[in-house]
Amino acid sequence: MNKRELIDAVAFTTGLGRDVAGEAIDGLISAITKAVARGDTVQLIGFGSFSQGKRGARVGRNPMTGEEINIAAARTVKFTAGKTFKDAVNATR
Template sequence: MNKAELVDAVAAKTGQTKAATAVLLDGFIEAVTESLVKSESVQLIGFGTFEVTERAAREGRNPATGAALRIAAKKVVKFKPGKALTEAIAGE
C-alpha cells in the first residue's frame, strides 16, 4: 500500500474527504518525524512504538572485490509492534 492508497482507505473508513485525510496524514508523518529527530519515541497503544536507536560502527566487505571497509555508526528508526497489532496479524 502506498501513500495514495492509504489516504483512500482512511478516507473511506472515516467518511472524510481525501484532501482532508491527506492533510491529516501529512501532519501525522511530520509530527512523528519531529519527535524521532529529537530522539523521542512515539508510542501508539495497540499499534506499536517507533524509536531511534544507535547502530554501532562495524567492519563490512565490498561484495564485488571482497575488500574490507568501515561502516560508520548511525542512528536508525526501529518499530516494535504492539500486542493488538501482533495478535491481529497472527489471526488471533
C-alpha cells in the same frame, strides 16, 4: 498498500475528503518523524512504538572486490508492534 491507497482507505473509513485525509496522514508522518529525530519515543497504544536505535561502527566488505571498508556508526529507527496489532496480524492467517 501505497500512500494513495492509504489515503483512500482513511477517507472511506472516516468519511473525510481525500484532501483532508491526506493532510492528516502527512501531519501524522511529520509529527512522528520530528519526535523520533529529537530522540523521543512515539507510543501509539495498541499499534506500536517508534524510537531511535543505534548501530555501531563496523568493518564490512565490498562484495565486488572483497576489500574491507569501514562503515560509520549510525542512528536507526526502531518500530515495535503493539499487542493489538500483533494479534490482528496473527488472526488473519
